[in-house]
Amino acid sequence: MKLREVGEDKLLDQLLPRLPLGKTVVAGAGDDCAVIEIFAGRNFLVLKTDCIVEGVHFLSGADPVDVGWKAMMRPLSDFAATSALPQFALITLIASKQTEVEWVRRLYRGLRRAAKQFDVSIVGGETSSSSGPIVISVNVAGFVERARWMSRRGGKVGDDLFVTGQLGGAIKQKHLRFIPRIAESRWLTKHFSIQAMMDLSDGLGIDLPRLARASKVGFTIETENLPLAPGAKIGDAISEGEDYELLFAISPRQSKRLQRAWKRKFPKLALTRIGQLHQTSNIKHQTLPGGYVHFQQPS
Amino acid sequence: MKLREVGEDKLLDQLLPRLPLGKTVVAGAGDDCAVIEIFAGRNFLVLKTDCIVEGVHFLSGADPVDVGWKAMMRPLSDFAATSALPQFALITLIASKQTEVEWVRRLYRGLRRAAKQFDVSIVGGETSSSSGPIVISVNVAGFVERARWMSRRGGKVGDDLFVTGQLGGAIKQKHLRFIPRIAESRWLTKHFSIQAMMDLSDGLGIDLPRLARASKVGFTIETENLPLAPGAKIGDAISEGEDYELLFAISPRQSKRLQRAWKRKFPKLALTRIGQLHQTSNIKHQTLPGGYVHFQQPS
Numbered sequence: 001m002k003l004r005e006v007g008e009d010k011l012l013d014q015l016l017p018r019l020p021l022g023k024t025v026v027a028g029a030g031d032d033c034a035v036i037e038i039f040a041g042r043n044f045l046v047l048k049t050d051c052i053v054e055g056v057h058f059l060s061g062a063d064p065v066d067v068g069w070k071a072m073m074r075p076l077s078d079f080a081a082t083s084a085l086p087q088f089a090l091i092t093l094i095a096s097k098q099t100e101v102e103w104v105r106r107l108y109r110g111l112r113r114a115a116k117q118f119d120v121s122i123v124g125g126e127t128s129s130s131s132g133p134i135v136i137s138v139n140v141a142g143f144v145e146r147a148r149w150m151s152r153r154g155g156k157v158g159d160d161l162f163v164t165g166q167l168g169g170a171i172k173q174k175h176l177r178f179i180p181r182i183a184e185s186r187w188l189t190k191h192f193s194i195q196a197m198m199d200l201s202d203g204l205g206i207d208l209p210r211l212a213r214a215s216k217v218g219f220t221i222e223t224e225n226l227p228l229a230p231g232a233k234i235g236d237a238i239s240e241g242e243d244y245e246l247l248f249a250i251s252p253r254q255s256k257r258l259q260r261a262w263k264r265k266f267p268k269l270a271l272t273r274i275g276q277l278h279q280t281s282n283i284k285h286q287t288l289p290g291g292y293v294h295f296q297q298p299s
Numbered sequence: 300m301k302l303r304e305v306g307e308d309k310l311l312d313q314l315l316p317r318l319p320l321g322k323t324v325v326a327g328a329g330d331d332c333a334v335i336e337i338f339a340g341r342n343f344l345v346l347k348t349d350c351i352v353e354g355v356h357f358l359s360g361a362d363p364v365d366v367g368w369k370a371m372m373r374p375l376s377d378f379a380a381t382s383a384l385p386q387f388a389l390i391t392l393i394a395s396k397q398t399e400v401e402w403v404r405r406l407y408r409g410l411r412r413a414a415k416q417f418d419v420s421i422v423g424g425e426t427s428s429s430s431g432p433i434v435i436s437v438n439v440a441g442f443v444e445r446a447r448w449m450s451r452r453g454g455k456v457g458d459d460l461f462v463t464g465q466l467g468g469a470i471k472q473k474h475l476r477f478i479p480r481i482a483e484s485r486w487l488t489k490h491f492s493i494q495a496m497m498d499l500s501d502g503l504g505i506d507l508p509r510l511a512r513a514s515k516v517g518f519t520i521e522t523e524n525l526p527l528a529p530g531a532k533i534g535d536a537i538s539e540g541e542d543y544e545l546l547f548a549i550s551p552r553q554s555k556r557l558q559r560a561w562k563r564k565f566p567k568l569a570l571t572r573i574g575q576l577h578q579t580s581n582i583k584h585q586t587l588p589g590g591y592v593h594f595q596q597p598s
Contacts, residue, residue, distance in 0.1 A: 034346040035381065035448060038337065045344070047333040047422060049389040049438050053429045082334065090348040092436050123346060130352045132431015137391050139348050139438040149334060 004097030004129075014105075034090060034123035043143040046084040050075040051092075054133035058176065064103045066176035068110025071136040074201070076118060077180040077244045081199040082151070083189040084144035086118055086182070091125035092137040099134065107136065118182055148189040150248075155196035155215030159249035159277040162258075165270055167204060168232025170242040178244045185246060187265060192258055197248040203241035204274075211247060212277065221275040249277055303396035303428075313404075333389060333422035342442040345383040349374040350391075353432035357475065363402045365475035367409025370435040373500070375417055376479040376543045380498040381450070382488040383443035385417055385481070390424035391436040398433065406435065417481055447488040449547075454495035454514030458548035458576040461557075464569055466503060467531025469541040477543045484545060486564060491557055496547035502540035503573075510546060511576065520574040548576055 052074065054060055058067045072089065079086040091111060093104065115122050120140065144150075164181055181199070188194050196215050200207050204221075212219045226237045250258060255273065262271045351373065353359055357366045371388065378385040390410060392403065414421050419439065443449075463480055480498070487493050495514050499506050503520075511518045525536045549557060554572065561570045 035343045035383075035443070035450075038342065038344045043337065044334045045337045045387075045440065047387060047389055047438070047440055049348075049391050049423070049436070050425055051391050051393065051427055051436070053393060053427050055430065056428060084334075088344075088346060090346055090438065092348050092350050094350065094352060094434055124348070126349055128350055128352050129355060130432055130434070131354065133429055135393055135429070135434055137348070137350070137436050139346070139389065141344065141346055141440060144334070151334075 002098055002100065034088065042146050044084075044146060044149055046079065046082055046086075046142045046144050047140070048075040048078045048082075049137060049139040050078065051135055051137035053135050056133075062176060064106035065110035065113070067136065068107040068112075069114045070110075070176045070178075071107075071138050072111050072114035072120070073178060073180050073244070075138050075140045076114070076120070076182060077178075077199040077201065079140065079142060080181040080185040080246060081197055082144060083148050083185045083194075083197065084142050085186070086120050086140045086142040088121050088123045088141045089115055090139040091122060092135070092139070093125070093127045094130045094132075094135040094137075095127070096131060096134070097129050111138070117179070148186075150185070150189060150194055150197040152196050152198050152211045152214035155211060155217050155249040155277045156251070157217055157277055157279050158252060159195050160252045160255045160273050161208070161219065161221075161247065161249055161275045161277065162255075163200065163204070163227065163245050163247050163272055163274055165243070165245040166227045166229040166232070167200070167238075167243050167245065168236030168240050169229035170240060170244070178242075180244060181246045184266060184269065188246075188248065191261065192250060192254055195249045195251065197246060200243040200245050200247050201241060203239045203243070204247070205238040206241070207247060211249070215249070215277065216280065218278040218280040219275055220278060225272060225274055227270050227272040227274075252276075301397055301399065333387065341445050343383075343445060343448055345378065345381055345385075345441045345443050346439070347374045347377045347381075348436060348438040349377065350434055350436035352434050355432075361475060363405035364409035364412070366435065367406040367411075368413045369409075369475045369477075370406075370437050371410050371413035371419070372477060372479050372543070374437050374439045375413070375419070375481060376477075376498040376500065378439065378441055379480045379484040379545060380496055381443060382447050382484045382493075382496065383441050384485070385419050385439045385441040387422045387440045388414055388419050389438040390421060391434075391438070392424070392426045393429045393431075393434040393436075394426070395430060395433070396428050410437070416478070447485075449484070449488060449493055449496040451495050451497045451510045451513035454510060454516050454548040454576050455550070456516055456576055456578050457551060458494050459551045459554045459572050460507075460518065460520075460546065460548055460574045460576065461554075462499065462503070462526065462544050462546050462571055462573055464542070464544040465526045465528040465531070466499070466537075466542050466544065467533075467535030467539050468528035469539060469543070477541075479543060480545045483565060483568065487545075487547065490560065491549060491553055494548045494550065496545060499542040499544050499546050500540060502538045502542070503546070504537040505540070506546060510548070511579075514548070514576065515579065517577040517579040518574055519577060524571060524573055526569050526571040526573075551575075 052058060052071050076086050164184055196211055198207060198211050208219060223234050226234055228237050351357060351370050375385050463483055495510055497506060497510050507518060522533050525533055527536050
């Protein structure tokens with residue numbers, strides 16, 4: 001059955017009752033706005049939107065369950081970067097009238113699974129038709145304790161740079177099935193003074209200069225120390241993107257204790273010191289070989 | 300200049316410093332997530348996302364300033380429906396690499412103007428490339444006092460039904476330049492016990508049955524009383540959509556006082572009693588002649 005043969009209301013009637021909903025959700029999908037009870041206390045509200053486009057972020061033949069998973073997990077990876085707890089998501093689906101309803105159902109299965117993994121309520125969204133490629137946009141709201149809020153800005157000269165997991169090779173392997181490092185990020189900010197943090201989505205070669213620029217410092221990377229995914233080369237680790245690992249800066253005084261505690265807490269996930277932050281003027285070449293930049297690719 | 304000739308970071312560098320930002324914004328566009336200081340008190344968090352697609356919601360030749368205005372004002376119209384105050388917006392732009400940078404700049408001018416009109420901070424967003432039509436998705440977060448939260452659900456048998464402004468003809472005229480009825484909605488919930496409310500986006504013929512269904516009641520409409528826009532016929536007022544006026548239910552005991560007070564407060568904007576809510580079983584034909592349904596249109 002095609003989307004054009006089903007009314008929007010009818011499709012939503014099928015999809016909405018199955019969305020995960022937390023207890024603080026007063027009104028979820030189906031009304032004009034999602035409405036949520038808040039207990040602010042000493043928290044910041046955290047907002048993020050992210051979209052994936054057919055042919056750019058996933059291939060037309062990809063399993064829609066995987067596509068839904070990726071669509072939800074990408075903004076959640078930004079919550080990991082911020083050390084925030086995601087709580088509420090809104091889904092926007094832009095699809096052609098030719099799209100199979102079964103495809104949409106499987107997409108939502110992936111979205112729901114990913115949301116449940118991190119106790120995220122899906123509280124609303126929208127569908128619209130288009131003659132172009134399918135677009136799924138996921139908007140997430142949540143909270144972070146003031147003292148645990150992480151940004152790219154706080155890196156200091158002399159800080160050690162760490163990455164979680166392995167870099168490179170994601171496009172062939174895990175980019176549709178990755179798990180955002182929320183648990184790791186929350187543990188890090190609970191037990192250590194992390195100075196600056198971000199997630200690696202466009203590739204270390206693009207993302208690290210962004211962190212350095214935001215922190216107004218320079219950096220050096222020991223490329224021979226980069227944790228490579230099986231089959232990946234140094235160039236892949238720097239420029240492929242889609243790793244969704246954490247990159248963070250921490251005072252070298254805490255590095256040793258961090259590495260020991262990490263091994264006990266996350267024995268299956270690598271944590272690697274890859275370099276250091278420096279004064280800007282000490283560094284001649286700050287730009288790593290180019291990663292993925294959306295509008296600069298050959299078309 | 301085309302988008303593909305400008306890096307994403309470079310484009311954002313130009314656009315970000317000009318975004319409107321309120322004092323509670325801790326981190327806006329440019330970091331992984333937007334971060335906002337909240338003072339919850341007795342408020343609900345309100346979330347809404349809405350997108351417009353080239354060729355569906357606006358024509359390719361439309362003035363991008365108007366397109367940006369409409370993209371922002373549509374979700375704000377849902378805030379009016381909820382009687383909530385919008386505060387923070389995230390923008391997602393999906394455009395082809397052939398899109399003129401000047402077009403994007405003018406789009407943002409419209410987005411900014413619309414945001415400023417209601418003191419909304421633009422705190423982040425995303426750009427992505429696509430081979431298809433341009434898509435602009437706007438996600439808005441804000442708050443409503445618990446006691447003033449409006450939904451479609453509270454309509455009671457016997458309530459009078461009112462609409463603001465005039466219906467029909469919007470597609471030829473105001474759909475790119477409308478002003479969401481936030482001020483009117485806030486005034487209504489401050490001074491009266493509104494039972495149920497929504498905004499008219501798909502047309503009275505689609506939207507009123509939704510309010511009635513959510514309130515578990517039926518309705519009658521006095522079609523001869525519908526406030527018609529100049530040149531519009533009754534059928535247009537019922538089925539064209541894009542009116543972005545308020546539809547609400549109020550106890551008939553408050554109707555007279557409401558009409559008198561409204562005339563003093565909003566002398567330039569019509570307020571019209573168009574019908575009543577009834578018991579479901581009393582009504583035989585609850586569905587008005589069809590309004591605009593996204594996936595049921597001829598393709």
